[in-house]
């Protein structure tokens with residue numbers, strides 16, 4: 146089994162008796178880009194704030210780098226970079242000067258400023274006052290700041306929130322290279338699955354404080370049911386034959402649709418239809434889009 150970077154057990158936070166985070170068992174392995182997904186209000190930020198020791202859990206445990214949070218908080222945070230909510234800057238100062246202020250606190254070499262500016266592709270803008278930066282540039286500067294201390298773990302809370310498609314693309318490209326180029330494990334939250342699809346190696350989906358899915362995106366896809374669609378010459382009587390064989394489905398606009406129908410059932414149905422003089426024009430397996438699956442997971446209680 147690969148080395149765990151973050152592991153929580155029964156992590157819970159209640160506010161005035163209301164569960165904001167409800168018994169989370171998170172598992173984030175070394176080298177993962179872990180997409181922490183859920184609609185607004187699901188408990189992502191609350192979870193992240195607990196991981197960073199900014200708020201105390203009501204119950205449950207957190208281990209990061211195999212150390213206990215909050216007991217070993219300072220030792221853990223020395224190796225964690227984070228971006229939670231919009232970072233605040235000195236607007237009249239340049240990117241370099243803003244980073245310099247943080248660098249002094251962290252006591253890392255001056256050369257690190259240029260390295261992190263290079264990583265987030267802000268080198269050519271580094272001397273401009275930050276107040277003229279776009280939101281996307283500000284977010285990248287926030288990531289640069291998070292990288293200053295050469296962390297092993299990067300925790301980003303909705304870094305693409307409010308960005309336009311090109312800004313989202315830039316952040317995604319940046320995050321994608323963190324594990325293999327810099328050996329950094331990433332936890333990144335979002336309320337949009339589409340943003341995660343192209344970069345996350347693993348996703349955790351949280352809904353009303355509960356983790357309803359935690360695995361690879363490929364396995365999320367596999368768990369969904371498909372639809373088998375048949376286009377035939379006489380849909381209504383074909384549907385009778387299908388029902389007679391025990392298949393349940395619907396006929397709409399001349400297309401017969403059977404959720405979750407497996408190959409053996411398809412073969413059986415097609416054979417029977419042909420025997421009864423039906424023409425079969427098309428047999429198609431319709432996969433649900435990942436977005437459909439996500440909506441299904443967060444829209445319903447329980448598993449996919």
Ligand SMILES: Nc1ncnc2c1ncn2[C@@H]1O[C@H](COP(=O)(O)OP(=O)(O)O)[C@@H](O)[C@H]1O
Nearest residue numbers: 160164165183184185186187188189190191192
């Ligand atoms: N400080 C707080 N006091 C009371 N309720 C809170 C507080 N912070 C968050 N909550 C509630 O906890 C739930 C989860 O919020 P949050 O973690 O911010 O969700 P997300 O980041 O997924 O949008 C929400 O219902 C929110 O209203």
Ligand SMILES: [Mg+2]
Nearest residue numbers: 189190191303
């Ligand atoms: Mg949030």
